[in-house]
Amino acid sequence: MAQIQRKKISKKEERSARRIGDNFGGRGAIEPIKRKEPQTPQKRVVELPEIVSVKDFADKTGLPVAQVITTLMKNGVLATINQTIDYETASIIGDELSIEVIPEKAVSKTSREDISHSADQDTQKLVSRPPVVTVMGHVDHGKTTLLDNIRKSKVAESESGGITQHISAYQVVLDKTKNKDLQNRTITFLDTPGHAAFSTMREHGTTITDIVVLIVAANDGVMPQTTEVIEKSKANHVPIIVAINKVDLPDADIMRTKQQLSEHGLVPEEWGGSTVMVEISAKQGRGIDDLLEMILLQADLMDLKADPDSGAVGVIIESHMEKGHGALALALIENGTVKIGDPVAIGSSYGRVRVLENYTGRPIKEAGPSFPVRIAGLKSLPGFGDRLISFTSEKEAKDAALRSERMQSTLRIATAKKVQHDFAESGKTIELNIIIKSDVVGSLEAIKKLLSEVHSQEASIKIISEGVGPVSESDATLAQATGSKVLAFRVPTLMAAKKIAEKEGIKIQRFDVIYELVDSAKADLSALLPPEIIEEEVGNIKILAIFRDDKKAFVAGGLVESGKVAVGDEIKVFQNNNEEYRDKVHSLRHGKSETKECVSGTECGLGLNPGANVAVGDRATIFRTVKKLRKIE
Ligand code: GDP
Numbered sequence: 001m002a003q004i005q006r007k008k009i010s011k012k013e014e015r016s017a018r019r020i021g022d023n024f025g026g027r028g029a030i031e032p033i034k035r036k037e038p039q040t041p042q043k044r045v046v047e048l049p050e051i052v053s054v055k056d057f058a059d060k061t062g063l064p065v066a067q068v069i070t071t072l073m074k075n076g077v078l079a080t081i082n083q084t085i086d087y088e089t090a091s092i093i094g095d096e097l098s099i100e101v102i103p104e105k106a107v108s109k110t111s112r113e114d115i116s117h118s119a120d121q122d123t124q125k126l127v128s129r130p131p132v133v134t135v136m137g138h139v140d141h142g143k144t145t146l147l148d149n150i151r152k153s154k155v156a157e158s159e160s161g162g163i164t165q166h167i168s169a170y171q172v173v174l175d176k177t178k179n180k181d182l183q184n185r186t187i188t189f190l191d192t193p194g195h196a197a198f199s200t201m202r203e204h205g206t207t208i209t210d211i212v213v214l215i216v217a218a219n220d221g222v223m224p225q226t227t228e229v230i231e232k233s234k235a236n237h238v239p240i241i242v243a244i245n246k247v248d249l250p251d252a253d254i255m256r257t258k259q260q261l262s263e264h265g266l267v268p269e270e271w272g273g274s275t276v277m278v279e280i281s282a283k284q285g286r287g288i289d290d291l292l293e294m295i296l297l298q299a300d301l302m303d304l305k306a307d308p309d310s311g312a313v314g315v316i317i318e319s320h321m322e323k324g325h326g327a328l329a330l331a332l333i334e335n336g337t338v339k340i341g342d343p344v345a346i347g348s349s350y351g352r353v354r355v356l357e358n359y360t361g362r363p364i365k366e367a368g369p370s371f372p373v374r375i376a377g378l379k380s381l382p383g384f385g386d387r388l389i390s391f392t393s394e395k396e397a398k399d400a401a402l403r404s405e406r407m408q409s410t411l412r413i414a415t416a417k418k419v420q421h422d423f424a425e426s427g428k429t430i431e432l433n434i435i436i437k438s439d440v441v442g443s444l445e446a447i448k449k450l451l452s453e454v455h456s457q458e459a460s461i462k463i464i465s466e467g468v469g470p471v472s473e474s475d476a477t478l479a480q481a482t483g484s485k486v487l488a489f490r491v492p493t494l495m496a497a498k499k500i501a502e503k504e505g506i507k508i509q510r511f512d513v514i515y516e517l518v519d520s521a522k523a524d525l526s527a528l529l530p531p532e533i534i535e536e537e538v539g540n541i542k543i544l545a546i547f548r549d550d551k552k553a554f555v556a557g558g559l560v561e562s563g564k565v566a567v568g569d570e571i572k573v574f575q576n577n578n579e580e581y582r583d584k585v586h587s588l589r590h591g592k593s594e595t596k597e598c599v600s601g602t603e604c605g606l607g608l609n610p611g612a613n614v615a616v617g618d619r620a621t622i623f624r625t626v627k628k629l630r631k632i633e
Contacts, residue, residue, distance in 0.1 A: 045100045048090050055081045057090055061099050071096050080481060129306040129369035130171065130186040131299035132208065132332065135243075137215035138223035142245040146215060146282035147191055150292075153285060168318045168330055169372030170359045174292045182296045188332070188370045190317065208315050208332060211298055213291070214266075215243045215282075218252035222260040230264050239302070241276045241294050242266060248281040306369030312338035314388035316346060317372070319381055319468055320440045325355065327381040331388045332372050338390055339366040343397040344375070347386030350401035351378040352394055381469040384441035430459035432525045433484035435475050436466045437491050443514060444468060447489060450518045456632050459525055471508055476500035485509070485524065487517055522632050531627040535570075539563025539600070539622040543573075543614055547605055554612040555589075555605050558620065565604065565622045566597040572621045573614050581613040585622070 046060050054072070058065040065081055071093045072085070085093075087103065094101035135143050150172055171188050190209055212233045216226055233240050244257055258268050258277065267273020276294045280287030318330035329346060331338075338344065342353045354377030358364050367373035375388075382388075391397040434451070438444035444466060451461050464484045465475065471486055471493040477500060479486050486493075486501075486508040493501070493508050501508050511517035545557035565571075567588050573581040587607030588595050598604035608614065 050087045126305040131210045132188045133211045134190045134209040135213045136229045138225040141217040142282040217246045219249045244279045247279045306335045308368040310336040312336040312390040316386045325376040327378040337368045342390040343394040344390045345397040345400035346382035346388045349378045349380040349382040350397040435484045435486045437471045437488045439490040471497045479506045480504045526631045529630040535623045541620040543618040554608045564599045569622045574619045583608045
C-alpha cells in the first residue's frame, strides 16, 4: 500500500505539547487565557476508512485527482487513481491539502478473524479431528518412498484407484493396530514438494501442519535440510516425530543418527528426552504402522479439536484451472464443514460450491475438519495459502472477497515498495523488475527459486509480484507503475491487460517451459549490464627514433617486435616499465610510403598527436579496445 511514515512524536514532546495546551486553557489552567487564533483557513473535516483509493479520497475531499496524486508524489508515494492509500497517509496528505481527516465511524471489518466464525467457545461443539501431518527431510532420505508406501497400503482400494497423479493432500486410515483406540482412525497427509527448490512451500507446510514427520536416513544421518526442518518446526511450534529410515541398509547407523539428532535438540525418549523416534524402512514397509500409531498418539496428546457444525474455514493448498470445471481449488478444511451449495470466499475469489470432491476426485456432499477437499464453482482462481470461509449468502461471500481483494492490492503495492527499498539499500544498481504469473503454485515456486539464483555482483532480479492465474489488468497496471516485465507461465493474458500492455509498452511474455522462462530473464538481465571493456593486445614496438616533433605533428620511428600495428590502433607507451602515455596511431609509414599496417620485424613511422610524450628507447604496446557483452550464467 502506498504509505508515508509519519514523524514519531516522542513522549517528551507529547508531554511538553500537552503542557503548552494546559497553559493555554486546557485542563488544569486556572484562568483561561484568551488568545487570538492564528489566521489559518478553516479546515474541512472528512471521514475516511482505514484504506481508501486515490479516486475515493479525491471524491470525498472534493479535490481534483491530479492534485491528490501530485501531493502524494511530493511525499514520495507513487500511486495511480485506482490504487489505495492507508489512513495514515491520507491524513498526512490531508494536512497538506488543508483537510482534516478523521476515521470513519463505521469502520469496515477487514481482518479475516473478524469475518464471523468466531462463535462463542461455549456454543461450539468441539470434537476430535484428524491430525494434519507433513513429511519432511533431506533430499533422498526417503520421503517420496514413505508417502508412496503409505498411500498404496493405507488408502482404501477404491480411493487409491482414483489417485492418478500427484496429489498434495490425502487421508489414510490406520487399520492394523493392537491399540483399539487407534483402530480406524484417520490421518491427513500433506505432500508438499520436498526438493530444495520448494523451501517456501515447505515453510507453508509447517504452518498448516499439526505434526511434522522428520525423515532421516540412518546411513546418511543429519543433513542440512534435516536441520532446516528442525529449525522451521521449532520456530512454528510444530511437534516433530522422527522417522529413522533405511534401517534395512547394512551401513544404517541408528545410534549415530540419534546422537546427531540429540545434538540438534531432538533427544529420543529412551535417552530421557521427549522426541518420538520410529525406526522404519520405507522401501520394505517396515515400521510404518508404528509410525502411524505414534502420529495418532501425538495427536491425542495435542487434543486436536474442531467444531464441525460451524461455518467452514480452510486453507488452499493447490489450485488450477481445469477444462469443464473452471477454477479448481484443493482446500484443507480447518474448522467447520463445507457443503455443496455453500457460498464461499477464498482470498479475493468467491462463488458457490458447485462441485465438492474428496482428494481422489470422488463426489462428496460435505467435508469437515482436517479434510482435504476439491472445490469448483469459484469465479476466479484462488492462490496457495488463501483462506476459505463459508457464508450464509453469496453477497456476504462476495463482499468478503472484495475486501480481501482491496487488502491484497494494497499489500501488493506495499510489498513492491518494500522490495524496491530493500534493493536500493542493498547497494545494487542494476535490477530487472519482474511480475510472474503461473498456472500452479508448484511451478511458481520453482520459477522463483531458479530466478533467485540469476544474479551477478551488481545486478539481480526483483520479483515485484507473483501469483497463480492469468495476467490481469492489475498485473499490467502494477507492471506499468514499477517498470516490470510480466512473465506468464502457461497462463493467458486477459484482454484488458493486453490493452494496457499495448498502450503502455509493457512486455508480457508467455512460456511453456520453465527453463525457457529463466533463460529469457537471464538474457534480459544480461542486456542491462554495461559491456566489459577489454584491451586486446595486437603488437609491441620499440621506439628507435623521433623523426618529427613540432606544433603540427609527431612522428616516431620504431621496430615492430611482435604482432602488428595498424592505423587507428591505440598505443600505450612505457618508460622503464611504467605506462607514461596513451595515444592513437593516426598514420603509418613504411620506408617512404604511407601504409595501413606494419607487421612484426618491420620498421615503421608512427604518426601520433603533436607533443606526444614518447622518447627513444621507450617500449610501446599496440592494442584495440573492444566492448564485450556480459552474460549472467
Ligand atoms: P526423497 O528425495 O526424500 O523423496 O527420497 P526418495 O523416496 O526418492 O528415496 C531416495 C532413494 O532412497 C530411492 O532410491 C529409494 O528407493 C531409496 N530408499 C527410500 N527409502 C528406503 C529404505 O527404507 N531403504 C532403502 N534401502 N532405500 C530406500
